[in-house]
Amino acid sequence: MAKALRTKDKIIVAAEKLFSEHGFEQTSLRQITSEAEVNLASVNYHFGSKKALIQAVMARYQSVFMPALAEQLYQLQKNSEQVATKDVLACVMQPLIALRQVRIDGPVIYLRLLGYAYSEIQGHLRKYTMANYGEIVHEFFQLIQQANPNVCSKTLFWRLHFSLGAMLFAQTSSQALREIAASDFGEETQAEETLLKLLPFVAAGISAAEPDPKS
Amino acid sequence: MAKALRTKDKIIVAAEKLFSEHGFEQTSLRQITSEAEVNLASVNYHFGSKKALIQAVMARYQSVFMPALAEQLYQLQKNSEQVATKDVLACVMQPLIALRQVRIDGPVIYLRLLGYAYSEIQGHLRKYTMANYGEIVHEFFQLIQQANPNVCSKTLFWRLHFSLGAMLFAQTSSQALREIAASDFGEETQAEETLLKLLPFVAAGISAAEPDPKS
DNA sequence: AACTTAATTAAACGGCCGTTTTAAATAAGG
DNA sequence: CCTTATTTAAAACGGCCGTTTAATTAAGTT
Known part of the structure; x- marks a missing residue:
């Protein structure tokens, strides 16, 4: 449970940084998960979709x-x-x-x-x-x-x-x-x-x- | 020769319209050539690349x-x-x-x-x-x-x-x-x-x- | 007319995308 | 300790992208 929040937070932190630097559509989920050092699929697991991540x-x-x-x-x-x-x-x-x-x-x-x-x-x-x-x-x-x-x-x-x-x-x-x-x-x-x-x-x-x- | 200029112009006209509506990176060459009713490859033939088309x-x-x-x-x-x-x-x-x-x-x-x-x-x-x-x-x-x-x-x-x-x-x-x-x-x-x-x-x-x- | 150059076409290339599926590892509850 | 969810991991999916290739058609020249 504690680890789970870590992963979700790491995604948020990386996404904020990359989104603010290159825009939403120019930033791929692979860039985000690479920066956050988490697995690609965890974005869709924790947030459902890229659009939902943006909204979050x-x-x-x-x-x-x-x-x-x-x-x-x-x-x-x-x-x-x-x-x-x-x-x-x-x-x-x-x-x-x-x-x-x-x-x-x-x-x-x-x-x-x-x-x-x-x-x-x-x-x-x-x-x-x-x-x-x-x-x-x-x-x-x-x-x-x-x-x-x-x-x-x-x-x-x-x-x-x-x-x-x-x-x-x-x-x-x-x-x-x-x-x-x-x-x-x-x-x-x-x-x-x-x-x-x-x-x-x-x-x-x-x-x-x-x-x-x-x- | 006359037809050639037509194609090049048709690409320019369509590109201007779509670029101004959706931005450069959000507009694909396939959208442009479809709108212009020309072949996909003619963009690279007449302009060399998408970047060159944008500059033109x-x-x-x-x-x-x-x-x-x-x-x-x-x-x-x-x-x-x-x-x-x-x-x-x-x-x-x-x-x-x-x-x-x-x-x-x-x-x-x-x-x-x-x-x-x-x-x-x-x-x-x-x-x-x-x-x-x-x-x-x-x-x-x-x-x-x-x-x-x-x-x-x-x-x-x-x-x-x-x-x-x-x-x-x-x-x-x-x-x-x-x-x-x-x-x-x-x-x-x-x-x-x-x-x-x-x-x-x-x-x-x-x-x-x-x-x-x-x- | 034949020949050369230019222009168009259809098909395929490799690459990256968001998303899904599979299986393995981990944590929680009885 | 075993079972049951939950979380991670790796691989593959179909799709669209810009670009390139090779073959065909059209135009221009002598």
Whole structure:
């Protein structure tokens, strides 16, 4: 029984690493079981299928991140009458850091997984997220609207997805971009620094004045 | 000889469509040759390999887009002493529209191809682009710097890639997002409208004031 | 017209994929 | 200690992949 959990965990740990590095579909079960040093068939024994393994990996992070996000949003709307866009956005930082409890490099892993999940299994992840954590997502959106009363909801919807795209792209190609930045500007950029640079960018973009419709 | 060009073109047309819909690695040569109604082996005969086909597809669009972008940038810096961020960004619109001359839906196809190219073949596309059109990219960056003298170069580098990520993400998941937006807000969103919504977002993000380093 | 070159075709190659089946080893319960 | 599940292990399954081969057809040249 104790050994069994070991095997299952070894698969999860290896799968998270390889999925976050190469994406879901580009990672084969043979790569995962080789990295985990377990037998190929044990994946299907413990998880049923590759798709189920992917879901298990994602669910493990979502189940930690989403409740933590809900708590942050609750504290924000409780303690402040007038919320600012940057404060709502900042609510995602602590839950991200909380992912260290599932894995030391959990925050980075989760963001990269999210990026691949969005580009590879399109609507699937969104459907799962909305079904299980729809209220949290909805509350996040409401707070963003509250912070930007002069921007129409439809525009905010798009701008939030632009922001998501900026974050996921930056994370997915983070390593390559940081190398280029280092060779162009001489300074090293840390992975977490990227997220800090992102916040003012998306905060300004979300709150930008809507252009004249006659241009 | 006339028939030969037909086959080669039929492959290109089918490949562009399927690549832009499902990505490069997810699209098999058998899908392409089936869609094009040509023999499987003709891809390797006319292009040499799948990788060469991908490069041919991308090069066809880049060779139209990049010179057109260079012309726009030249006109901008020639006619205005003080350039604004939104004007530099607007320089990409006409070259995008010019892609209609390679295919009716060229602009959309090109952006989606770009998105997959960045996420799937990471450094490869960037290397190719810089080797062939490095000066144009560099001039674009210079104009952005010129328009934002108060933002340091390194920050602008990251913000431009955030912008690229926002655009590519919006295009890659454009169809799904537009469906969601339609069901949530009742109005249909056109594909081109998405790009217009993007401009003020990234313009504001790029020009955002840099935050205090002590936060 | 015959001949040379180019283009198309059908079939097969080796390789990796996710999954399943088989049997052996291990742990748990009576 | 023996029986019964549970877990690991190795091998094979069918399927799709990119690529190559060899034979056939079409086009171009003198």
